[in-house]
Amino acid sequence: MRIISLCKGTHDISVCVNDKERRYIMENSTLIRKIHMDCPLCDKTHEVEERKRLATITLKGDKVSYEERFYFCAKADDTENEFESGSMSNSNLLNARNAYRVKHGLLTSDEIVAIRDSYGLSQVDLARLLGWGEATISRYESKAIQDEAYDTMLRLIKDNPLQALEFLKKNNNKFPSAKRFEVRAKIVEKLDSYGKEYLTRQAFEGEYANFEEPSDSNGFVLLNIDKIEAAISYIAENVANLFKVKLMKMLWYADALSYKVNGYAITGLVYRHNEMGALPIGHYSLMNLENLNIHEEVSINYDSMLHIYPSNDMDYSVLSDGDKNILDAVIRKFKNYKAKEIVDYMHDERAYRETNPGDIIPFSIAKEIKDFN
Numbered sequence: 001m002r003i004i005s006l007c008k009g010t011h012d013i014s015v016c017v018n019d020k021e022r023r024y025i026m027e028n029s030t031l032i033r034k035i036h037m038d039c040p041l042c043d044k045t046h047e048v049e050e051r052k053r054l055a056t057i058t059l060k061g062d063k064v065s066y067e068e069r070f071y072f073c074a075k076a077d078d079t080e081n082e083f084e085s086g087s088m089s090n091s092n093l094l095n096a097r098n099a100y101r102v103k104h105g106l107l108t109s110d111e112i113v114a115i116r117d118s119y120g121l122s123q124v125d126l127a128r129l130l131g132w133g134e135a136t137i138s139r140y141e142s143k144a145i146q147d148e149a150y151d152t153m154l155r156l157i158k159d160n161p162l163q164a165l166e167f168l169k170k171n172n173n174k175f176p177s178a179k180r181f182e183v184r185a186k187i188v189e190k191l192d193s194y195g196k197e198y199l200t201r202q203a204f205e206g207e208y209a210n211f212e213e214p215s216d217s218n219g220f221v222l223l224n225i226d227k228i229e230a231a232i233s234y235i236a237e238n239v240a241n242l243f244k245v246k247l248m249k250m251l252w253y254a255d256a257l258s259y260k261v262n263g264y265a266i267t268g269l270v271y272r273h274n275e276m277g278a279l280p281i282g283h284y285s286l287m288n289l290e291n292l293n294i295h296e297e298v299s300i301n302y303d304s305m306l307h308i309y310p311s312n313d314m315d316y317s318v319l320s321d322g323d324k325n326i327l328d329a330v331i332r333k334f335k336n337y338k339a340k341e342i343v344d345y346m347h348d349e350r351a352y353r354e355t356n357p358g359d360i361i362p363f364s365i366a367k368e369i370k371d372f373n
């Protein structure tokens, strides 16, 4: 309990009449509730008023107004007749700091908590992610006012998980490796939770944040979403009844064949060994790309199936003649394959037999595809 001196004015204490002061308090504050409690002023249990009022405080050299709560004892007859509990005192200070933040355009403590919650991260993990001392976020949520530079960094990740991934890349070394994967998964989850309509190319790119260099994983080509959309629509123009499973295999064959023939893939997709054959990383996001013409259909077994149609107004100029030749070869080969047939065909590839479930399929093995004729 902190007992506050009643007389805030600079008047002579002798003219401070209790009744007058009481009236002043009543007139300048609002009653919240009356409660029975141990009154530290009377040393008795009796009814005390919880009240609120506008107060001012000087923080970082600036005078700010904020809402302050206090208990008022109408029975005390000396000059001390209000007091605060410890938690009240803390929340008054928090209000004062937040008033300063609002005035200076900084995130409030609640907003900082909300950003952290949106990623599902602990205070320590968010602090590490941003490259700060481990206690920094905890302090900003409860005690200190953040500097503007820190505020800017928090705003950067607020609605932008991709930026959070960037920070993770930069501050990788701050996390033990298991923790790093956990934090990464949480950020990717936030990317996903943006929902179907927001899963644009940005989110898709986010899933390829680990593949920003040409390598054996992406066929020495960086993710090229324009080409992916064009290739998918191109295949759909030439293959009737094209569904997701078959399309995924045809994309892999196109990339594998291109790598075999030219030494580089077409799309920049990275494929994993999946039960049904090669499956690109980010395939859910991929199927939500804006320029694709995909309809969800329900099979006789009530399974949801994604039917891929050609897109109107697709720009095929992003595909080189070489790319088209590769796609044409893949279309000729698999045009009439049913999904199960192309899956079985792929199961016999070295790329499938020599990798384990979940493994990335290296293009150095993918290029060993069986002859197409």
Ligand SMILES: [Zn+2]
Pocket (backbone or CB within 6 Å): 039, 040, 041, 042, 043, 046, 073, 074, 075, 076
């Ligand atoms: Zn009292």
